[in-house]
Amino acid sequence: MSKQVTIIGGGVIGLCCAFYLQKAGYEVTVIEKGDITDGTSFGNAGYVSPSHFVPLASPGIVAQGLRWMLSSTSPFYIKPRLNVDLIKWLMTFWKQANAQTLQRNVPPLNDILQLSRELTGDIKNELGNHFRMQEAGCFMLYKSAAVEKHEIELAKEAAQFKIDTRILNAQEVQAMEPDVQVDVKGGVLYPIDCHLHPGDFMRTLKTHLQKAGVKLQLNTTVTGFEKKGNTITAVITDKGKFNCSQLVLASGSWLPVVSEKLGVSILLQAGKGYSMTYENVARNLRYPAILVDKRVAMTPMGPDLRMGGTMEISGLNSPILVKRAHAIYNGAKAYYPDLPVDVMPKEKIWYGLRPLTPDGLPYIGNHSKYNNLVIAGGHAMLGLSLAAATGKLVEELVSKKKTTIDVKAFNPERF
Ligand SMILES: Cc1cc2nc3c(=O)[nH]c(=O)nc-3n(C[C@H](O)[C@H](O)[C@H](O)COP(=O)(O)OP(=O)(O)OC[C@H]3O[C@@H](n4cnc5c(N)ncnc54)[C@H](O)[C@@H]3O)c2cc1C
Numbered sequence: 001m002s003k004q005v006t007i008i009g010g011g012v013i014g015l016c017c018a019f020y021l022q023k024a025g026y027e028v029t030v031i032e033k034g035d036i037t038d039g040t041s042f043g044n045a046g047y048v049s050p051s052h053f054v055p056l057a058s059p060g061i062v063a064q065g066l067r068w069m070l071s072s073t074s075p076f077y078i079k080p081r082l083n084v085d086l087i088k089w090l091m092t093f094w095k096q097a098n099a100q101t102l103q104r105n106v107p108p109l110n111d112i113l114q115l116s117r118e119l120t121g122d123i124k125n126e127l128g129n130h131f132r133m134q135e136a137g138c139f140m141l142y143k144s145a146a147v148e149k150h151e152i153e154l155a156k157e158a159a160q161f162k163i164d165t166r167i168l169n170a171q172e173v174q175a176m177e178p179d180v181q182v183d184v185k186g187g188v189l190y191p192i193d194c195h196l197h198p199g200d201f202m203r204t205l206k207t208h209l210q211k212a213g214v215k216l217q218l219n220t221t222v223t224g225f226e227k228k229g230n231t232i233t234a235v236i237t238d239k240g241k242f243n244c245s246q247l248v249l250a251s252g253s254w255l256p257v258v259s260e261k262l263g264v265s266i267l268l269q270a271g272k273g274y275s276m277t278y279e280n281v282a283r284n285l286r287y288p289a290i291l292v293d294k295r296v297a298m299t300p301m302g303p304d305l306r307m308g309g310t311m312e313i314s315g316l317n318s319p320i321l322v323k324r325a326h327a328i329y330n331g332a333k334a335y336y337p338d339l340p341v342d343v344m345p346k347e348k349i350w351y352g353l354r355p356l357t358p359d360g361l362p363y364i365g366n367h368s369k370y371n372n373l374v375i376a377g378g379h380a381m382l383g384l385s386l387a388a389a390t391g392k393l394v395e396e397l398v399s400k401k402k403t404t405i406d407v408k409a410f411n412p413e414r415f
Pocket of ligand 1: 047308378
């Protein structure tokens with residue numbers, strides 16, 4: 001067995017793969033087109049959340065999505081376009097959004113979330129908590145009776161997976177957030193969830209990997225591959241050729257673009273989201289919270305506060321739709337009316353591209369076309385939550401070990 005691994009993509013998935021592969025004794029190279037200082041893995045909401053055990057493709061989501069499409073300030077948008085990959089993705093998503101598929105997909109998603117939650121704690125213990133990890137739990141807050149009913153049903157479902165929850169009324173939520181006014185009907189607290197500063201997490205991993213001898217080949221774009229039979233022998237980039245023994249594709253929303261160069265088709269769309277970070281907030285939140293009626297995520301990060309949301313399926317692009325980003329702010333103010341923050345100017349709004357699979361489960365596994373290829377991507381809204389487990393599973397796949405949990409459900413060739 002060769003002890004050399006090349007990883008394409010230096011997002012949180014690529015870096016966690018590098019972390020576990022290096023620990024297992026591999027000589028690791030990460031090829032990254034940027035410099036690992038920004039991107040989707042940096043500005044996200046920072047949740048490591050086993051509470052999110054229901055995949056995106058679930059019953060009712062298509063009808064809800066169609067209703068949202070009618071409003072320019074809703075949390076969901078698909079840019080209408082005649083694109084074969086988008087149409088294929090949408091058709092598959094629609095087929096997956098049913099009760100039977102959901103029932104099949106919840107247990108494997110729960111398994112990988114639980115494993116990753118535990119491993120993220122181990123990473124903190126090993127590298128030190130340089131990324132403001134806090135094990136405070138996360139609120140699902142609601143204003144309407146319909147959302148309350150749905151969230152309480154979810155809390156009951158969570159109990160089946162031994163996930164502890166606390167259902168709280170408005171006064172109880174307010175008592176836990178004494179510094180700001182909270183205007184809600186109630187909420188469900190998931191004590192198992194934790195949160196951290198994702199940018200600091202990435203910087204901690206980057207520093208550790210560099211010290212441990214992992215080669216970070218930055219500002220280098222992969223443009224092609226060399227193959228011999230069913231073995232990938234080299235990665236071609238704009239900075240030259242890199243021989244490779246084992247290859248891990250972890251290129252996030254660009255997974256289909258890179259895999260296509262290997263003749264491997266991956267069904268995936270980018271889902272753009274925004275976040276806004278307020279520094280040194282005078283009266284900050286004590287708990288992270290998802291404002292469920294508005295689909296807004298609130299995360300206190302030490303003295304700072306981040307709010308994020310929206311899902312725009314509009315391709316691999318960067319324009320910021322200010323109206324939708326401001327709807328995040330308005331959503332936050334509807335829940336916390338006296339929160340001391342102002343509308344964020346456009347130039348300070350961050351965006352990231354979530355790599356979305358049509359069923360909400362990631363792609364983690366070998367690809368049958370090659371004998372030295374592992375795919376690790378499509379983590380959608382859960383990339384940070386699932387990064388540690390993905391890294392560990394990828395190391396086990398590369399090493400041809402029995403994986404800690406069954407990875408069948410994450411087969412990258414399932415569509
Ligand atoms: C607003 C928002 C909030 C979110 N909140 C959370 C949260 O609270 N918790 C959670 O778990 N997840 C959250 N997510 C999702 C999470 O951020 C993503 O799932 C995760 O960052 C994906 O990581 P990745 O490594 O797969 O992709 P990326 O971070 O995008 O990394 C892929 C890397 O591959 C590189 N690459 C691409 N093509 C090439 C090429 N040809 N050559 C070289 N390099 C290449 C890219 O430059 C990029 O750096 C959120 C996302 C958004 C947008």
